[in-house]
Amino acid sequence: MSAPAPSTARERRRWTRYLVNERAEARVYRELAQRRSGEERAILLALAEAEGRHEQHWLTILGGEPASLPRASFRTRALGWMAGRFGSIFVLALAQNAEDRSPYDDDPHATPAMRADEKVHREVVRGLAARGRRHLxxxxxxxxxxxxxxxxxxxxxxxxxxxxxxxxxxxxxxxxxxxxxxxxxxxxxxxxxxxxxxxxxxATEPGSDAAEVLPDLDLDANELALVYRSRGLTEVAAQERARQALEHARAAASDRPLSYRHRADATETHEVIxxxxxxxxxxxxxxxxxxxxxxxxxxxxxxxxxxxxxxxxxxxxxxxxxxxxxxxxxxxxxxxxxxxxxxxxxxxxxxxxxxxxxxxxxxxx
Structure with a gap:
């Protein structure tokens, strides 16, 4: 570990606050990850890992673990308390608020990568919170x-x-x-x-009747392109979309039949409403x-x-x-x-x- 850079007592107090807040935020994301699975869990753990990198930056500048540490900010401690007990959309919304106010934008001792991380974290947490909002x-x-x-x-x-x-x-x-x-x-x-x-x-959702007969369509005439043009696509875009749909249908390359995708999309839209x-x-x-x-x-x-x-x-x-x-x-x-x-x-x-x-x-x- 490199020697600490010359600094004032005020700067060291600020860096120490950053250190404890980064640790507390990493704990929040780990607590939330324990209550999630799959992709959301992986995303939250990656956020915690990024906060760990920030923590290490401040440890390096401070020259090691300080003899005494202040308490994390009230907001961060409240987030940790809620994450350990609820792990709900409210915690993610609060975390989004916390990420919206990064202290690193005006701090010359924070690296450009850290400032970029904070802005990206804001969008990541916003996306996670949006998933819960859609269901609510x-x-x-x-x-x-x-x-x-x-x-x-x-x-x-x-x-x-x-x-x-x-x-x-x-x-x-x-x-x-x-x-x-x-x-x-x-x-x-x-x-x-x-x-x-x-x-x-x-009444406005695409019908699924045509999906059953896609393999029988004439690829040259390509009547399917008319369907996409009726939905607002240009002639060129409709032709390309129709070609891809026919290829998928004939090669059975899609993960799900088109009719099933229509039903799934409709169900998701109805869940939002x-x-x-x-x-x-x-x-x-x-x-x-x-x-x-x-x-x-x-x-x-x-x-x-x-x-x-x-x-x-x-x-x-x-x-x-x-x-x-x-x-x-x-x-x-x-x-x-x-x-x-x-x-x-x-x-x-x-x-x-x-x-x-x-x-x-x-x-x-």
Whole structure:
């Protein structure tokens, strides 16, 4: 090992932080790899190996293992804790956020290869996280937006009714009625939306009937090229695509029959959209679970300003959590997404509350 380069105490502290964070990140990827198999496992282990190379770089600059090491950053330690217990899409999304903020871009002691590694790692983790997002997209979208709509709409409803000076029993009844009406509407709407998407895709998917007769087509006439031209390819591209399809069909060189590939592609597309009944049930349940939160203070007998304050606190926490969850899975800042959800929800509640006050004044006058 080469002798350490002359350095300041501040630089050595920074390098030591890099060292412990690289070690912690390598552990995260190894923990995730233990919960994966096949290609994903190999990719995660390769990422851990790359972090090990970075660790060795900082050890070389430091001249060996430092006498004392600081703790890894809170974000990295949180990633490690979650990876050891969940190993889910949330951990990969957090890891993507971590890779998005590489400290090596402005550090002259990091090698160009390390900076390049970090940028590549960002895309690798983004790709791994995208696999999980595709499986979650349909049902998860219905769940998150259902819960958020329930929170915002029912908070606005009970705030508006409460501001008119209505009795607590009327506020409670209005909240429960809003919960049921909204949940049923969301469930029905989600079912129609998802089912319509699936039916639309089914109508536009390439048929598999022609695949059965490919070996019998005249290679010179090549009617198959017309199929590809009808799907938007140019004449030259369609001819080339048709030629390859015929060769595969006749030589049995493809791994799977074309008809099977069509079915597999259609199935994968439908999985991304989600199941209509599952999406409807998720939307109904999550809207109801969100809509019940603003009503809880009145359910437990509170009324007046106390009920309003408790409702605002409970809904505020829930809005921050749903916003942060969307931020995590989309690879953006959980805090900013949470604050955005909070501002939208409280803004809607403020509008209805003011309208309720004006209505009360008008009626009172």
């Amino acid at each position: 997209s349909g049902t998860f979208r219905a769940a998150v937006f259902g819960a958020n709509d329930g929170l915002v709409s029912n908070l606005a409803l009970v705030m508006g009714i409460g501001a008119t000076g209505a009795p607590p029993q009327l506020v409670l009844f209005s909240g429960i009625a809003g919960l049921l009406a909204g949940a049923l509407s969301m469930g029905a709407g989600e079912f129609v939306s998802v089912q319509s998407q699936r039916e639309l895709l089914a 989600g199941d209509a009944w599952r999406a409807a049930l998720s939307s109904f349940l999550f809207f109801a679970s969100g809509a019940v939160i603003p009503v809880l203070p009145w359910i437990f007998g509170l009324s007046g300003p106390a009920a309003v304050v408790v409702a605002l606190v409970l809904v505020g926490i829930a809005l921050m959590l749903t916003g942060a969850m969307v931020g995590l899975l989309s690879g953006t800042s959980p805090l900013m997404r949470g604050l955005r959800q909070l501002s939208i929800g409280f803004g809607a509640a403020a509008v209805t509350y003011v309208l309720g006050l004006l209505f009360d004044v008008t009626m009172g006058g």
